[in-house]
Amino acid sequence: MTGAVEEKRSRKAEAALDRRLAILRSAEALFAERGYSGVSVRDIAGAAKVPLALVGYHFGRKEDLFSAVFAHRSGYVTERIDRIAAVDISGANPHAIEDLVRAWAEPVIRLREAGADAFSLLVARTAWDPGPEASAIIERVYDGLAHSLIDAMMQALPGRSRETMVWGYEYALGALLMHVADRRVERLSGGRAQSGDPRMCDFFVQMISALFRALPAAGDETVLRDGEAPSVPRA
Amino acid sequence: MTGAVEEKRSRKAEAALDRRLAILRSAEALFAERGYSGVSVRDIAGAAKVPLALVGYHFGRKEDLFSAVFAHRSGYVTERIDRIAAVDISGANPHAIEDLVRAWAEPVIRLREAGADAFSLLVARTAWDPGPEASAIIERVYDGLAHSLIDAMMQALPGRSRETMVWGYEYALGALLMHVADRRVERLSGGRAQSGDPRMCDFFVQMISALFRALPAAGDETVLRDGEAPSVPRA
DNA sequence: GATGATCTTGTACGATCGTCCAAGATATCC
DNA sequence: GGATATCTTGGACGATCGTACAAGATCATC
Numbered sequence: 001m002t003g004a005v006e007e008k009r010s011r012k013a014e015a016a017l018d019r020r021l022a023i024l025r026s027a028e029a030l031f032a033e034r035g036y037s038g039v040s041v042r043d044i045a046g047a048a049k050v051p052l053a054l055v056g057y058h059f060g061r062k063e064d065l066f067s068a069v070f071a072h073r074s075g076y077v078t079e080r081i082d083r084i085a086a087v088d089i090s091g092a093n094p095h096a097i098e099d100l101v102r103a104w105a106e107p108v109i110r111l112r113e114a115g116a117d118a119f120s121l122l123v124a125r126t127a128w129d130p131g132p133e134a135s136a137i138i139e140r141v142y143d144g145l146a147h148s149l150i151d152a153m154m155q156a157l158p159g160r161s162r163e164t165m166v167w168g169y170e171y172a173l174g175a176l177l178m179h180v181a182d183r184r185v186e187r188l189s190g191g192r193a194q195s196g197d198p199r200m201c202d203f204f205v206q207m208i209s210a211l212f213r214a215l216p217a218a219g220d221e222t223v224l225r226d227g228e229a230p231s232v233p234r235a
Numbered sequence: 236m237t238g239a240v241e242e243k244r245s246r247k248a249e250a251a252l253d254r255r256l257a258i259l260r261s262a263e264a265l266f267a268e269r270g271y272s273g274v275s276v277r278d279i280a281g282a283a284k285v286p287l288a289l290v291g292y293h294f295g296r297k298e299d300l301f302s303a304v305f306a307h308r309s310g311y312v313t314e315r316i317d318r319i320a321a322v323d324i325s326g327a328n329p330h331a332i333e334d335l336v337r338a339w340a341e342p343v344i345r346l347r348e349a350g351a352d353a354f355s356l357l358v359a360r361t362a363w364d365p366g367p368e369a370s371a372i373i374e375r376v377y378d379g380l381a382h383s384l385i386d387a388m389m390q391a392l393p394g395r396s397r398e399t400m401v402w403g404y405e406y407a408l409g410a411l412l413m414h415v416a417d418r419r420v421e422r423l424s425g426g427r428a429q430s431g432d433p434r435m436c437d438f439f440v441q442m443i444s445a446l447f448r449a450l451p452a453a454g455d456e457t458v459l460r461d462g463e464a465p466s467v468p469r470a
Numbered sequence: 471g472a473t474g475a476t477c478t479t480g481t482a483c484g485a486t487c488g489t490c491c492a493a494g495a496t497a498t499c500c
Numbered sequence: 501g502g503a504t505a506t507c508t509t510g511g512a513c514g515a516t517c518g519t520a521c522a523a524g525a526t527c528a529t530c
Contacts, residue, residue: 012527016477035365037272040517051479053520058477062518128363130270138419146423163428166420167435171442174409174417182409184373185401188381193398200402203451207406210449214442247497251507275487286509288490293507297488 020058022048028069032122036066036133063133070126070137073119077145080107084148089156096156097209102201104149105176105208109201112180124181127173146173159217168215172208179204255293257283263304267357271301271368298368305361305372308354312380315342319383324391331391332444337436339384340411340443344436347415359416362408381408394452403450407443414439 026047030039041062045052059065083103089096111120126134127142150169154160160168179200185193261282265274276297280287294300318338324331346355361369362377385404389395395403414435420428 012476019477033365035272037270038366041519042517053479053481054477056519057479060519125363125365128360130268130360131273139422143419143423146419150423163420163424166424166428167414167438168442169423170413170417170420171410174411174413175406176409178405178409179402182405184378184381185405187374188378188385188404189398189401193401203402206451207403207446207449211442211446214445216438216441247506254507276489277487288509288511289507291489292509 019050023050023055023058024069024072027065028122029118031069032118032125035125035129036131066133070141076107077141080104081145081148084152087152089152097212098205100152100156101208102205105204106201108180113198120180124177127177153212157212157215160215161218164215168212171211175208254285258285258290258293259304259307262300263357264353266304267353267360270360270364271366301368305376311342312376315339316380316383319387322387324387332447333440335387335391336443337440340439341436343415344439348433355415359412362412388447392447392450395450396453399450403447406446410443
C-alpha cells in the first residue's frame with residue numbers, strides 16, 4: 001500500500017524535521033537571551049535535547065545556524081516592508097505618520113503576543129551585537145527595511161533633509177529596540193509597567209510619531225542645514 | 236637629596252602607573268569596539284604592549300578590569316546627576332524639559348569631542364550587552380542616574396504616571412545610545428550624516444524634548460490608563 | 471534480504487580562553 | 501651591601517570552544 005509506505009516515509013522525515021525545528025527554536029531562544037557569542041553550539045544542542053553533532057549535520061557552521069534562524073522568520077521583515085508600501089502617503093492622509101510608524105513597528109511588537117517573543121528579542125540583540133556575524137545579518141536583512149521607511153517618511157514629511165530623516169529613524173529604532181528588548185522597565189517602574197501590554201503598541205506609535213513630526217524642515221532654526229539641499233523622493 | 240630620591244621613586248611608580256593606564260585605555264577601546272565577551276585579556280595586553288600576566292597583576296580578574304574602566308570614568312556619571320539636579324524645574328522655567336534632556340545627554344555626547352569617544356561607545360555597548368558582567372555594571376552605576384532624570388522629569392511634566400515616564404525614559408535612552416554608538420547613520424545617509432557633528436547635541440535635545448512633551452497626561456485619550464481601551468486614530 | 475540514502479551519535483582534534491604561579495628584575499630602605 | 505617591597509615576565513594549567521570524522525542506526529527501494 002502506497003499510503004502506508006508514504007506514511008512511514010513521512011514519519012521518518014517528519015521526525016527528522018521535528019528535531020531540526022527543535023534546534024532552530026532552541027537556537028532562537030538562546031541567541032535572544034545571551035547573544036551570538038554568549039551561546040555555544042553545545043548549549044543549543046542541550047536545550048533541544050539532541051546530540052551535539054546533529055546540529056552540525058543539519059545546519060553546518062554556527063554562523064549558518066544563526067542565519068537560518070533569521071531566514072526562518074523572514075516573513076516578518078517582508079510583512080513590514082509590504083505594510084509600509086501599502087500606507088497612503090499622499091497629502092490626503094492626515095494619519096500618514098502614525099500609519100507608517102505602525103506598519104513599521106507593529107509586526108515586531110506583536111511578535112510577543114504571537115508566541116514568538118524570543119525572535120523580537122533576538123532582533124534587538126542582533127542589532128546591538130558588535131560581532132561581525134550579527135552585523136552581517138543586519139546589513140543584509142534590515143538595511144532595505146530602513147530605506148523603505150525612510151523614503152516613505154520623507155514623502156509624508158516633505159522638506160526634511162535625508163540626514164535629518166536618517167537621524168529620526170535611528171532614534172525611532174533605538175526606541176523600538178528598547179521597547180521590545182529591555183527588561184529594565186519593570187525594575188525602574190517598581191513592577192508596574194509591563195512590556196507585554198498590548199496597548200503599548202498604540203502608545204509607541206503615538207510617541208514615535210511625535211518624534212518624527214518634530215523633525216525640523218529645511219528653513220527651521222534647528223540644525224542640519226549645511227550645504228545639502230533636502231533630497232528628492234525616489235521614483 | 237630627598238628630591239632626587241623622590242624623583243627616582245616617582246619615576247618607578249610613574250612608569251608602573253603609565254602601564255596601568257595603558258592597559259585601562261586599551262581595555263576601554265577594545266571593550267567598546269567588540270563588547271565584553273568579544274575581547275580577550277590577551278587582546279588587551281597586546282594592544283597595551285604589556286605581557287599578559289601584568290594585566291592580572293594590576294587588575295585581577297577580567298570582570299574587575301571591566302569595572303575598573305567604568306570606575307575610571309565615574310566622573311561623567313556624577314556630572315550628569317549633578318547637572319540634572321541643578322536644573323530649575325519650577326513652573327517658572329519654560330525650557331525645563333530641554334534643560335533636563337541636555338543635562339542628561341550632553342556629557343555623553345560631548346565625550347566624543349573630549350577625546351574619550353571610546354567610553355561613550357562602551358556605555359552603549361554595555362547597556363545592550365546581555366552578559367551578566369555588563370548587566371551588573373548597568374544596574375550598579377546607571378539605575379541611579381535613570382531615577383534622577385525620571386523623578387525630575389515627573390516634576391517638570393506633572394500629571395504623567397510613573398510608568399508612562401519610565402517608557403519615555405526608555406525611548407530616550409534608546410535614542411541616545413543610537414546617537415552615540417550606531418555607525419549605520421553614515422551608511423544609510425550615503426555618508427552625509429556624521430555622528431561627530433557638535434551641532435547634533437542640540438538636534439538631539441530638540442527631538443527628545445518633543446518626545447517627552449508628547450507623553451500623555453492622565454486624562455488624555457491616549458493609553459496607559461488601567462482598564463480603558465485606548466482611542467487611537469486609525470486609517 | 472541486499473543496497474543505498476538519510477539520519478544519528480560518540481568521540482576527538484586543535485585553538486583559545488581566564489587564571490594562576492614561581493622566578494626574575496628593579497628601586498627603596500636600613 | 502643586604503633586606504624588602506614592588507613590579508615584571510614566561511610559561512603552564514584545566515576548561516571550553518567550533519568543527520570534523522567514522523561508525524552505527526533507520527528506512528525506502530530493488
